[in-house]
Amino acid sequence: MERNNTLDYAKSLDEQDILKKYRNEFYVQPGVIYMDGNSLGLLSKRAETTLLTMLESWKSYGIDGWTKGEHPWFYFSEKLSEMCAPLVGATKEEVIITGSTTSNLHQLIASFYKPKGTRTKILADELNFPSDLYAINSQLVLHGYDPEEHLKLVKSRDGETLDEKDIIEAMTDDIALIVLPGVQYRSGQVLDMELLTEEAHKRNIFIGFDLCHSIGSVPHKLQEWDVDFAFWCNYKHLNGGPGAVAGLYVNSKHFGQRPGLSGWFGSDKEKQFDLSIHMTPASNAGAYQIGTPHILSAAPLYGSLQIFAEAGIDQIRDKSLRLTDYMMFLIEEELSDYLFTIGNPGEKDRRGGHIYIVHKEAARICKALKELHVIPDFRSPNGIRLAPVALYNTFEDVWNTIQILKEIMQEQAYLKYENKRDVIA
Template structure:
């Protein structure tokens, strides 16, 4: 890639597209004509390879029935492990430390049930006030199961500005009353990346275990969970990883914790060769596979085969490089074109603190999003005032980014958003 040096012209967007080493991946996705999809951070688009692997698994079911478990093109019995091997490099882990299973919220429940061990004064869980609500609900219910009051035992670190979290504030809250810390890798609204290494070091220096919710980072930025010595993590595969609505999620358990009994046990956590002995004594896998519960959702795993292959081929470093450049380009265009219209860029500007989406704030955000949809752009809205825009490295072009800003400028200049109510729809 040439050095990036912002110019506002469409010719410059086209030049960036010509230099884009990942450009050919766009043809591998189903892209709706006359629509610009900027929502791959919420639900990634379908790729032809994901469709193909799903159809292959369906064909195995059609042909083989029960024998698909061991004899299919992608033997179902090992699919969570096969997919773990393909995706472990995305989080900087070994294959055994990852398993593709459950969903984000279920995996959080499993990991808290396994690693939250209140003892003496150390009984509280530390999280933050900006985290995704499902995580908070899960933590509150886990505390209740242990007989604690979430009001006193779930500590939510405050944000100074309602957008970002300061690592110092998180560290200051790591007191001797904290047994476990759960934080996002990337915040779902502002797109801020937390310094996972620093937070892990500080937690461990105080004898606290730490786990991360990687929903908004895995597939968008590189991670080094094992090198950073993170205790555990969990994430979904339907956003940046394009696994399809409700596709199976993933979890990571640091190998130093192998052997920890799963808090929520089930027979798919067994050692593979023991599972069908059907003994009433669980012999757990000696890998992250131990944290599986029941039968894998094979049809919701299948698209991940094709999708993960693409990530392996494209490489997360190249994906991050393009993502950084296209979000920078988007911010530069916003600064240049939309100065007069009351927008605030709410994500951090520094490369090492920003994830894969731009968080654009405006008091009319809900209806600006409705107008964007009407004019062919798919953004997403997060109440009360955020428009999230994610140029995705594998399928969005720089010219699309350029067009999005032109469309937005027209919506603002002509006040086209005024035709809509400034309220969210049922799903965002």
């Protein structure tokens, strides 16, 4: 069937969808079209079951839950790491589920930022998620450097995307470390991590990536690409729940290097309870843990990662691209009269898991969408992110979202709202 803008066509795409059974695994609210999975993924029934299982082990075993039950807590981070490793293209030893995105970034900067001589600067980009920049700034201050002089930011040519040539040009002799996003949080641009890593290493610069907006929607090959480190949250596309424990990757070639920040859960597990005043770090990425695992915040991830193992990240990526491609087609077909601009890249190899549309009335439009039970994400000052998630959104969801958006624009229903964000956007 030739692509068109009819509901029947959307339904035909859903009928052919090999991942459609997974929608029933999630708590999709009746009458609601959820398009904000790139901010917080929906709860799956398996994730709920795993959390309840962990509560039961606490109830039944008390402190013995660390070594007893279906999922002994003492080894739970490592179990999750093994399940997560295929999503980033790493070995299980190179991944550890621990901490939060920003605390993990602090750990990694403390471990890989080694200013020496004229190499004192950290390279990032002006479009990066602000929390990453806050962490970089604070680490520079801790090392006695002025962030105004020692944080070098690559500029965007269009305000939405980055050009890899500009990033490579900025890899000058004064750069000690590079921290970049795998996918830009606003525009959804996928950076060429392989190319950037190769160019950084030609210049003897360590490089790491924030995978918060790519893990679970875009395949990675971190080990093959020789990336030094990476970090991510697990509550967006990986559906681990609000405040879910995060993850990090360290290339095995760096094993044996002492982490910049130490804590007892980074110990060799055979020696951790020796409680010696002299720490023996783990011989793998587990060394980068600091504190006791947050078991109840990690538990849902086990159920979620089971789904990813079954569905396969390549099939998820394929459907994600088809969903976003279809959404862009409908935006161009249905919304051409209403001054929307598509801000994300169109090319498949440069587009992540969400669509980014720009409109001067974006804040108002998002409020109108929510009133009509479509859940978008507003990004100041004028951006709307829409994330049709492969595991639980349908092509019919996409069709209905654009029809509702068209209705809002036709009727100017957004005008009754103030054009500014709520406290949480």
